[in-house]
Amino acid sequence: MSRLAEWIHGGIVITDGAWGTRLQELGLEPGALPDAWNLASPDRVEQVAREYVEAGSEVILTNTFRSNRIALAAAGMQDRVAEINAAGVAISRRAAAGRARVAASIGPTGKMLTAEEVAPPELRAAFLEQAQALAAAGADAILIETMSDLEEARIALRAALSTGLPVIVSFAFDTGRNRDRTMTGVTPEQAAAEMAAEGADAVGANCGAGIERFVPICARMRAACSLPLWIKANAGMPEWREGRAVYSTPPADFAAFLAPLREAGAAFVGGCCGTTPDFIRALAAEKERL
Amino acid sequence: MADLQKLYDAVLNGDQKTAVAVTQEALAEGCDPMELITKHMVPAMDEVGRRFECEEYFVPELLLSARAMKGALELLRPLLAASGAEPAGRVVIGTVKGDLHDIGKNLVASMLEGGGFEVIDLGADVPPERFIEAVRENNARIVALSALLTVTMPSMRKTIEALEKAGMRQQVKVMVGGAPVTAQFAAEIGADGYGENATAAVALARRFAQAG
Numbered sequence: 276m277s278r279l280a281e282w283i284h285g286g287i288v289i290t291d292g293a294w295g296t297r298l299q300e301l302g303l304e305p306g307a308l309p310d311a312w313n314l315a316s317p318d319r320v321e322q323v324a325r326e327y328v329e330a331g332s333e334v335i336l337t338n339t340f341r342s343n344r345i346a347l348a349a350a351g352m353q354d355r356v357a358e359i360n361a362a363g364v365a366i367s368r369r370a371a372a373g374r375a376r377v378a379a380s381i382g383p384t385g386k387m388l389t390a391e392e393v394a395p396p397e398l399r400a401a402f403l404e405q406a407q408a409l410a411a412a413g414a415d416a417i418l419i420e421t422m423s424d425l426e427e428a429r430i431a432l433r434a435a436l437s438t439g440l441p442v443i444v445s446f447a448f449d450t451g452r453n454r455d456r457t458m459t460g461v462t463p464e465q466a467a468a469e470m471a472a473e474g475a476d477a478v479g480a481n482c483g484a485g486i487e488r489f490v491p492i493c494a495r496m497r498a499a500c501s502l503p504l505w506i507k508a509n510a511g512m513p514e515w516r517e518g519r520a521v522y523s524t525p526p527a528d529f530a531a532f533l534a535p536l537r538e539a540g541a542a543f544v545g546g547c548c549g550t551t552p553d554f555i556r557a558l559a560a561e562k563e564r565l
Numbered sequence: 566m567a568d569l570q571k572l573y574d575a576v577l578n579g580d581q582k583t584a585v586a587v588t589q590e591a592l593a594e595g596c597d598p599m600e601l602i603t604k605h606m607v608p609a610m611d612e613v614g615r616r617f618e619c620e621e622y623f624v625p626e627l628l629l630s631a632r633a634m635k636g637a638l639e640l641l642r643p644l645l646a647a648s649g650a651e652p653a654g655r656v657v658i659g660t661v662k663g664d665l666h667d668i669g670k671n672l673v674a675s676m677l678e679g680g681g682f683e684v685i686d687l688g689a690d691v692p693p694e695r696f697i698e699a700v701r702e703n704n705a706r707i708v709a710l711s712a713l714l715t716v717t718m719p720s721m722r723k724t725i726e727a728l729e730k731a732g733m734r735q736q737v738k739v740m741v742g743g744a745p746v747t748a749q750f751a752a753e754i755g756a757d758g759y760g761e762n763a764t765a766a767v768a769l770a771r772r773f774a775q776a777g
Contacts, residue, residue, distance in 0.1 A: 305663050306690070380722070385666065450624075452620070513745075513747075515753055
């Protein structure tokens, strides 16, 4: 039985949209580490979180996607894991102010196990350190997202479960003709079954493709496990107009997928790359309508 | 006799240890290094590419096969150089300025090495000046640019502009790739080609090398 059942109440829960692009609009340098702003510019991070709560997000994430020791090392911040994660949770909790729950984000390390760029004990230690910092700061749940490698996801899941918090594991299916495999070849069925067997409270898919691709992925995960499903789709694929990336799906078209996704078994729906508070408003309005 | 089917299998299965051992054995018996490459290793990498296209192989399998190939090639290169054989081409590769992601770039670099190219890997977050320096120092004819983020893709355009300003644009072919990169974007910034994945990147580099 998933500990997230009480979050859902049999209906559908609207989560949030992209943070990184919004932070860039607020002045974050392209390519700079968004997580560093939890310490350097907490007000602007909180503004993004608050925009989502005001748009109707019932669950918001934290700006901690890259705040594991291995990923932070790329920016020379590997010794500030506890601080950055604690600040990230505190910011989202302030913005939520009891109106939304906080699922704290853990992303991949960016190093590949199969290529022996990193060893399992190092991964385990990095995820445990981050998960403990997020839990200590008062996160309501932990979200492990944009995963490609089953083993890395499993290591992160075990670390996150050890905190006692509910844990969601979400994969990025961005590979193959139908974009239904992760970079390392994992199928939706494998991801769902393996994570369920390890004790995850929810599984899902995020990033990697436009929302239309998530309906079949969701249905396939539903067939492979009985856990609540977590879906965060991109606003289509980026197109280039006048030197800027423009995502192709407008908010209303995006929100029109809420019913098919619910039909396919989704419990949590939100957006990934290219989505904004407008997408969340459209999803919340569509939820009212359904 | 060295069992050369084993060399093919080792590359195909990403078994570097066996690939190196069989290559050593074959060389000790006097096999022609060029023949080991063209008759056994290249066909194995072609099959790896085919399996990738068919979605039987994914990124980890590609990486392991490319490493097996590289391990064997390291034994053969000095012999080839001594006999005057040139590499397929020389490629300067890097993830562009502002972007720290290197999984895709590493994969393309490994596959290019596996394809017989000499690869100068500049790492991630590489400013345009570093690309120019590396092209000049190594007399490279191909520049491969990687980006994972839409916000760092403009660095690709800047790198191409910097090559133009340095008067080197005619000397090199520029190829671009990475998850958000499209053929449309490649054309828009004036790149010479776009590789949708690592095997496509190798095919593209081969075309450039043959044309050049």
